[in-house]
Amino acid sequence: MYEPVLLKNVYVPDGHLLSTYEAGGGYRGLAKALKEFTPDEIVDLVKRSNLRGRGGAGFPTGMKWSFVPKLAGKTKYLCCNADEGEPGTFKDRIVMERDPHQLIEGMAISAYAIGAEVAYVYIRGEYVLAIRRLEQAIAEAKAKGYLGTRILGSDFNFVVHVHCGAGAYICGEETAMLDSLEGKRAQPRLKPPFPAVAGLYASPTVINNVETLVCVPQIVARGADWFRGIGPEKSPGPKLYCVSGQVRKPGLYELPMGIPLRELVEDHAGGPPAGRKIKAVIPGGVSAPVIPEPGLDVGMDFDSLAAAGTMLGSAGVIVVDDTTCMVKVATRIIEFFHHESCGKCTPCREGLNWVVKVLRRIEAGEGAPGDMEQLDMLCKGIFGNTFCALGDGAAMGLRASLAHFREEFVAHIEERRCPFH
Amino acid sequence: MTMREKIEQAAARYPDQRSAIMPALLIAQREHGHLPGPVLEEVAEILGVERIWVYELATFYTLFHTEPVGKFHLQLCDNVSCMLRRSEDLLTHLEKALRIKKGGTTPDGLFTLSTVECLGACEMAPVMQVGDDYHGNLDIERIDALLGRLRATVPETTGADLAAAEPPGE
Numbered sequence: 001m002y003e004p005v006l007l008k009n010v011y012v013p014d015g016h017l018l019s020t021y022e023a024g025g026g027y028r029g030l031a032k033a034l035k036e037f038t039p040d041e042i043v044d045l046v047k048r049s050n051l052r053g054r055g056g057a058g059f060p061t062g063m064k065w066s067f068v069p070k071l072a073g074k075t076k077y078l079c080c081n082a083d084e085g086e087p088g089t090f091k092d093r094i095v096m097e098r099d100p101h102q103l104i105e106g107m108a109i110s111a112y113a114i115g116a117e118v119a120y121v122y123i124r125g126e127y128v129l130a131i132r133r134l135e136q137a138i139a140e141a142k143a144k145g146y147l148g149t150r151i152l153g154s155d156f157n158f159v160v161h162v163h164c165g166a167g168a169y170i171c172g173e174e175t176a177m178l179d180s181l182e183g184k185r186a187q188p189r190l191k192p193p194f195p196a197v198a199g200l201y202a203s204p205t206v207i208n209n210v211e212t213l214v215c216v217p218q219i220v221a222r223g224a225d226w227f228r229g230i231g232p233e234k235s236p237g238p239k240l241y242c243v244s245g246q247v248r249k250p251g252l253y254e255l256p257m258g259i260p261l262r263e264l265v266e267d268h269a270g271g272p273p274a275g276r277k278i279k280a281v282i283p284g285g286v287s288a289p290v291i292p293e294p295g296l297d298v299g300m301d302f303d304s305l306a307a308a309g310t311m312l313g314s315a316g317v318i319v320v321d322d323t324t325c326m327v328k329v330a331t332r333i334i335e336f337f338h339h340e341s342c343g344k345c346t347p348c349r350e351g352l353n354w355v356v357k358v359l360r361r362i363e364a365g366e367g368a369p370g371d372m373e374q375l376d377m378l379c380k381g382i383f384g385n386t387f388c389a390l391g392d393g394a395a396m397g398l399r400a401s402l403a404h405f406r407e408e409f410v411a412h413i414e415e416r417r418c419p420f421h
Numbered sequence: 422m423t424m425r426e427k428i429e430q431a432a433a434r435y436p437d438q439r440s441a442i443m444p445a446l447l448i449a450q451r452e453h454g455h456l457p458g459p460v461l462e463e464v465a466e467i468l469g470v471e472r473i474w475v476y477e478l479a480t481f482y483t484l485f486h487t488e489p490v491g492k493f494h495l496q497l498c499d500n501v502s503c504m505l506r507r508s509e510d511l512l513t514h515l516e517k518a519l520r521i522k523k524g525g526t527t528p529d530g531l532f533t534l535s536t537v538e539c540l541g542a543c544e545m546a547p548v549m550q551v552g553d554d555y556h557g558n559l560d561i562e563r564i565d566a567l568l569g570r571l572r573a574t575v576p577e578t579t580g581a582d583l584a585a586a587e588p589p590g591e
Contacts, residue, residue, distance in 0.1 A: 087500045087539035094544075125447065125484045126540055128553040161434040164447055166482035169538065183439035183474065185481040201436060244502035244543030251544045286501060316543070318502055332501050336538055 004254040005238045006214055009099040016133045018140040021101035027146050029217030033109045034154040037220070042113035046216065048224035050236050055081055055172070055209030056284070056313045057389075058235070058302040061216075067196035068114045068204045077205040078116040080107055080213055081177060082123035082130075085169040086285030087336060088316030091240040092210035094252050096123070096130035100137035104160060106213035108146065109220055111158050114206050118159055122177050125164045135162055169340035173388045174207040176342065187344045188388035211240055231257030235301035239315060243269040246276065246321040258304065262296035265319055276321040280404070284313025286333045287393030289400030290320075310400065325420035326405040327412055330398060331359040337394035348391035351382040355398065367413035375402055375409075424452045428467050438468045442478050446485055455486040483537075491526045491533035493571050496550040499536040502543035511547055512536060514561050518568060531575065532568075 009015035009024055021027070033042055047062030068076060080103065084092040096103060107119050123131055138160050141147045149157045168186050170176045175189035178200050199205025215237055219227050228236045239257040241264055244250045248270030255264065261283060265271065272278050280290045283300065289310040291298065298308045305312045320329060338352040355378050358371050375398065383395035402409065411419050422430070427448045432441035445464045446456060453460050456479050465472040479485045495515065499508045516522055519532050526533040542548045545557025549564075556567055 084541050085539065088502050088543055089539075090541045090543050093541050124541065126550060129555075163434075163440075164444065165484075166443055166447065166478075167484035167537075168482050180443070181440060182437065183442045183470075183478070185477055242543065244546055245505040250502075250546065282501075318505070318543075320505065324505060328504075329501060332499075332504055336500060339538060 002255055005218055006095070006102070006211070006240060007099075007252070007254040009102070010094060010252075011098075015098045016100055016137065018101060018137065018144060021099065025221070026101055026217075027105055029220040030105050030108050030146060031152055033112060033220045034152055034156055039113045039115060042109060042220070045224050046113070046219060049215075049219045049227040050224075050234060051212065051215055051219060051227065052235060052302055053209055054211035054215070054240075054315075056086065056287070056311075058312060061208065061212055064196065064208075065110070065114050065206055067194065068206060069197065070115070071204075075118075075201075075203045076114055076116040077200045077203055078107060078111045078114060078119040079174075079177065079181070079200060079205060079207040080119060080121040081172060081174065081207055081209045082121050082127075083165050083171045083177060084127075084210075084314070085124060085172050085340075086287060086314040086316055087333075088242060088244055088282065088285050088318040089314040090242050090244075091252055091315070093127050093130050095210055095214060095240075096127070096134050098133075100130075100134045101141065102214045102217060103134070103210055104137055104141050104146065106216040107160055108151065108158055109216050110206070110208060110213055112156050114204075116206070117157050118161070120161050120163045120181055120200070122163050122165060122171065122181060124171075125166045131162060131164060138162070168342075169336075170342045170388075170390060173390065176388065177207065178205065185342070187342045190387065231259075232299065232301050232303065235303050239300070241300065241315045241317055243317045243319065245317075245319040246272055246278075246324065247319040248273060258299040258301040260296070261291070261298050261300055261317070264300060264317065265296065269317075269319070272319065272321045276323055278319060279322045279324065280320045280326065282316070282318040282320070282397075284311050285316035286318070286336060287311075287389070287397060288313040288316075289396050290326075290329075290404060292404045323420070325363070325418055326401055326408045327359065327363045327418065328420070330401040331356070331363050333397055334359055334394060337390060341390060345386040345388075345391065347382045347385040348394070351378050351391070352394055354378055355382075355394075362409060362412045363418055365412065365415070365417035367409075367416075369413065371413060372402070372406070372409060424448060424463075425467050428464070432468060438470050439474060441468055442470060442475055443482070446475070446479055450485060455489045457487065461487075489526075489530075492531050492575065493551055494533045494535065496535050496537040496540070498538070498540045498542075498546070498548050498550075500539040502539070503547040506546045508536075508547040511549075511559055511561070511564055514564060518565070531572070 014020050043065045051061045052058040165171050171180045171186045173188050176186040180186040195205040241253045253268050278293050280292050282290050302312050334355050338356045341348045343349045379395040379399045382391045428445040431444040449460050461475045465475045542555050547559050548557040
């Protein structure tokens with residue numbers, strides 16, 4: 001039986017208060033980091049733990065930190081990406097609402113490692129309760145000397161500011177987030193330069209997801225070997241899985257990285273509603289290509305899902321049962337991407353507009369011969385031709401739906417109606 | 422604290438005043454309900470930034486409203502996880518109960534009905550945000566109870582107001 005680490009306090013009454021967090025050993029990781037490790041040793045420890053970014057891309061966290069130039073006196077920033085907008089994802093919200101101190105502790109250790117004295121938490125504006133809880137926790141931590149100047153008697157100074165987003169999915173893309181933080185319309189930047197070299201206000205900046213940062217105090221307290229020992233060695237650690245859709249027990253589950261998707265959906269989340277069968281599962285938010293039911297034995301980790309042609313993404317697991325029309329699901333997903341396209345790149349802005357029109361007419365029973373080929377052509381035209389991953393995610397997801405459920409699309413066109421209505 | 426003081430306090434968190442435009446707009450919208458031109462100009466003046474910078478943010482981000490919205494802004498999620506748990510039925514019901522279409526505001530200015538992209542609360546789908554609060558695991562009974570509670574928080578209107586709120590021909 002797996003014992004939760006990251007969600008330990010989440011279901012405890014008053015889990016969001018400093019007193020609860022301290023009683024469970026909270027801030028001991030920070031004390032240990034400041035007392036027993038140099039910043040470089042923390043970077044090295046996190047490298048050895050094989051922690052990979054939980055925001056979606058799975059980039060090795062320690063390596064990302066090591067790209068920050070070691071220039072004394074130069075301002076560096078830490079940004080926490082809490083703009084959780086990937087449909088099907090709600091893990092960071094629950095962590096911040098119910099146990100915000102572990103995020104503050106994670107940020108403090110991470111900032112110490114990279115030499116930053118200021119952090120911004122970019123949190124989506126809809127998350128009003130999480131924003132309040134985090135602000136309250138920052139005030140508590142400041143009063144207790146976990147934030148501020150000369151933290152716990154060390155030379156380390158660190159402050160955390162909350163910056164509220166205002167409803168734009170694209171802000172989850174790290175360079176668009178930086179533009180948004182600078183007070184601009186959120187549009188992705190061309191890389192290089194990478195944020196570690198020239199990020200916020202052109203200063204070296206590390207951007208990490210909430211869940212990535214909350215793993216850090218655990219790694220410091222329990223060691224890199226402990227972390228690497230949970231799940232696959234190259235993609236290890238405790239993992240938060242968000243399960244939603246047509247399943248009996250939707251919710252947030254903490255389990256080892258790499259558990260089979262089938263076990264997560266059927267055992268932990270209770271399987272599909274009575275009398276229905278699972279048709280497909282989207283494993284990592286709507287940017288992740290869909291997996292048809294026979295493929296559910298895949299392990300939920302970065303490498304296994306990549307090998308299966310999809311991705312772990314944000315671990316937003318969306319379950320679709322056999323009463324649901326896949327054309328309708330695909331249409332809704334592309335409508336989302338079309339709405340959230342920032343408009344910078346033509347293939348994404350115009351291509352998705354075109355895809356939405358074709359999908360809507362197929363779903364309405366007004367599809368025409370040649371529509372399938374047009375969709376294939378549009379996926380090809382968008383993929384790889386945009387600044388950021390938004391267009392890629394849309395095209396990859398649609399390509400998978402077209403490949404795995406082609407007969408459903410064709411049936412809509414041939415029967416001139418939706419077979420599910 | 423006045424709006425100006427709140428904005429100046431928020432601006433102190435950044436080395437560049439331009440970064441404070443977003444927090445300032447959120448503060449101003451809380452104060453005024455929405456963000457008409459004169460409010461945007463005031464924000465620009467308080468921060469000492471270009472007016473165009475303020476306008477371009479107010480029109481880019483979906484949480485900013487340059488037009489008035491109802492006292493209660495019902496924001497129903499209809500993204501995939503909510504759609505799979507029948508948010509469409511709730512939209513139809515809300516449109517009927519409020520006698521407005523998606524995007525509309527009731528004539529008494531009480532309710533605006535919108536659909537929104539994923540609210541990040543799929544574990545309690547279907548979900549709707551009203552003001553600062555999330556309401557989850559919704560069905561028609563819960564929607565009706567919620568509408569009743571929201572209506573009960575506003576003072577009784579006069580008969581004349583109610584008659585005026587009825588759309589003609591119904």
